[in-house]
Every structure is written in C-alpha cells, then in structure tokens.
Amino acid sequence: MGVTSLIVIIGVGLLVGWALLGGAKLSQTCSRTGKSTSWKGIQISGLPSSLQSSFGYGRGTQAIQSTLTVASLSHGRLPARIAVFTEPLISTDGTQVIPSESNAAHLQSQRGISAVAIRVGSTSTYQLQVCIHASSALAGSYSSQLLFPGATLTAGTSVPVTVEFQSETVPFIMTAGLLPLSLLGMAYTTVIVLRRKDPTLALHGLMKSLSNELWTINGLFAGILSVGAVFTAWNVQCYRDPTWGSPWPTILVSLATMAGAAVAASTVPMGLSAKA
Numbered sequence: 214m215g216v217t218s219l220i221v222i223i224g225v226g227l228l229v230g231w232a233l234l235g236g237a238k239l240s241q242t243c244s245r246t247g248k249s250t251s252w253k254g255i256q257i258s259g260l261p262s263s264l265q266s267s268f269g270y271g272r273g274t275q276a277i278q279s280t281l282t283v284a285s286l287s288h289g290r291l292p293a294r295i296a297v298f299t300e301p302l303i304s305t306d307g308t309q310v311i312p313s314e315s316n317a318a319h320l321q322s323q324r325g326i327s328a329v330a331i332r333v334g335s336t337s338t339y340q341l342q343v344c345i346h347a348s349s350a351l352a353g354s355y356s357s358q359l360l361f362p363g364a365t366l367t368a369g370t371s372v373p374v375t376v377e378f379q380s381e382t383v384p385f386i387m388t389a390g391l392l393p394l395s396l397l398g399m400a401y402t403t404v405i406v407l408r409r410k411d412p413t414l415a416l417h418g419l420m421k422s423l424s425n426e427l428w429t430i431n432g433l434f435a436g437i438l439s440v441g442a443v444f445t446a447w448n449v450q451c452y453r454d455p456t457w458g459s460p461w462p463t464i465l466v467s468l469a470t471m472a473g474a475a476v477a478a479s480t481v482p483m484g485l486s487a488k489a
Contacts, residue, residue: 219393226389233384237271243344246314247294247329253363254287255295260366264343264359265375267455270383272350277343277374281330284337286365291337297328298362299343302355302376304459309351311376324349326374328359345376352380352458380458383451386467391447394468395439398475402435403427403483426483435479442478446471 259282266277285291302311314327325346330339343359359372403426426432450467451457458464 219396222392223389226391227385229388230385233388234270234381237269237384239268239271239273239275241274241276243274243276243327244294244329244331244342246327247292247296247331249292249294250296250298251363252295252361254285254289255291255361255363256284256286256365256367257361258282258284258367260341260368260372263373263375265377266345267377268347268350268379269455270379270381272348272378272381274344274346277345279341280333281339281341282337283330283339291332294329294331295339297330297341297343298360299326299328299374300358300360302326302345302357302374304351304353304355306353306460309353309355311345311347311350311355313357314346326357343374347376347378350378352378352456352461354378354456354459377455378459379451379455380461380464382458382464386451386464386471387444387447390468390471391440391443394472395436395443395475398443398472398477399427399432399435399439399479399483401472402476402479403432406484431482431485435482438478438482439475442474443471446474 259280261279264277264279266275268275283291299313301313303309311324311326314325326343328341328343330341332339341359355376355378357374357376359374360370400423403423407422407426427436446467450470457467
C-alpha cells in the first residue's frame with residue numbers, strides 16, 4: 214500500500230469521524246428557568262441522592278431529569294416553576310469550569326449549567342430538570358451541586374451532580390487511525406522478523422522484502438488479526454472509558470497501545486511467513 218493510498222484512507226477517515234461526531238451531538242430541549250427563585254417556606258422530600266450523566270464524545274445540550282415532592286409549610290400556593298441554584302461544574306483537577314447560567318452568558322461561551330423545578334399539574338410533585346450546555350467542554354469528570362435556598366430538606370442540604378465527557382477525538386482514532394496503526398504494527402513486526410532472519414539485509418532490500426511479505430497469505434491473515442486487535446484496544450480503552458482523553462497524554466498512550474496490539478497480533482503469521 215503506497216503513501217498516497219494511506220493519505221487517502223486517513224482523509225476519508227477524518228471525514229467519517231466528523232460525520233460521527235456530528236451525529237453524536239446532543240440537542241435536547243430545556244425548559245426555561247423559573248420566575249420564582251426562593252424555596253423559603255417549602256419542605257422538599259424525595260430528592261435523589263445524586264444525579265449523573267455522560268455525554269460520550271458528543272457535545273451540545275443535555276437535560277438530566279428527576280422528580281421531587283414539595284409541601285408549603287405556610288400552606289400558601291405552590292408556584293408553577295422554581296429556579297434551582299446551581300454551582301459551576303468543575304473538573305476533577307480543578308482546571309476546567311462550566312459556569313452556571315446565572316453567572317455567565319452561556320450564549321456567548323456556549324457552556325453553562327442551569328436547573329429548574331416544574332410543577333406537575335396541580336399536584337405537589339415537581340419535575341427537576343438540570344440543563345447542561347457543553348458545546349466546547351474538554352474531556353474529564355465534572356462535579357457540581359444543586360442548592361435549594363430557604364427550603365427544608367428531609368436529608369442533606371444539596372444534590373451532587375456529576376457529568377462525564379470523553380475526548381472528541383474518539384471517533385477519529387478509529388476512523389482515521391485504525392488501518393494506519395494496524396499497518397504500522399504489522400510493518401514493525403515484519404521488519405524485526407526479517408532482520409533476525411538476515412541481519413546483513415540492506416535498507417533497500419529490507420523495504421522490498423517488507424513489501425513482499427505483506428502481500429502474502431500470511432500478510433493478509435496478519436492484517437485481519439491486526440485490525441481486530443486495534444479495534445478491540447480502541448473499544449476497551451477509548452470508547453468504553455467515559456472520561457477518556459483526560460489528561461491529554463492518555464491519547465498518546467492509547468495510540469501506542471493500539472499499535473502494540475497490532476504488533477502482538479501479527480507476530481505469529483508474519484513469523485511463519487518469514488520462515489517459509
């Protein structure tokens with residue numbers, strides 16, 4: 214496979230990666246915040262112990278929903294919707310912040326968290342909705358707190374919120390890197406095998422022998438095994454890790470591991486080919 218073909222494959226992979234990234238973008242609709250901002254004189258029960266959500270490698274807007282039950286201690290009329298105070302979402306290492314909407318113009322920053330409780334009909338049940346705008350959030354785990362100023366809670370004083378983001382490079386690692394990393398691992402294995410077979414082999418002869426070995430039945434078999442090994446390594450390390458890509462050197466480690474998987478997978482078939 215020539216350099217031109219490899220460049221074309223990587224280019225097509227980048228286009229497919231962009232398509233997958235766009236398809237994973239979230240666009241959930243969030244309710245407007247409540248006019249009432251005070252929970253004074255209200256008792257809350259049925260709050261969840263915590264709220265959690267995972268964006269994957271997609272971004273956009275996502276709503277986390279739950280329910281709670283309220284009662285007016287003064288027997289006054291319950292409002293239709295009440296704003297919930299949200300602390301900023303802060304990454305585990307403290308370097309990244311997704312601000313609360315009340316403290317930042319999220320329409321400009323394209324990042325923000327807000328929450329509102331919406332009354333269900335004329336009941337005492339409210340739907341709790343936490344809305345997260347995270348168009349440009351970096352990979353990692355972020356945490357926040359929901360506060361109900363003035364309310365009486367049956368347990369605790371707040372509700373912790375955890376949101377996880379993968380690196381947006383997840384689809385590109387697969388679509389643009391799968392075949393090149395597989396070929397790199399195969400080539401490395403074959404070069405080592407050829408060198409052991411003939412240590413005096415010149416560079417020109419080495420490249421010719423490498424090309425010949427890769428275009429054999431064993432080379433084809435090694436290619437299939439390498440692609441499978443690289444895909445498996447990507448699936449386990451990148452796709453299934455909800456915070457993959459944080460810190461960023463993780464990306465380099467994963468690339469090396471995927472190439473190493475190709476090396477291991479192609480060792481036996483390419484070794485047999487060289488001995489033939």
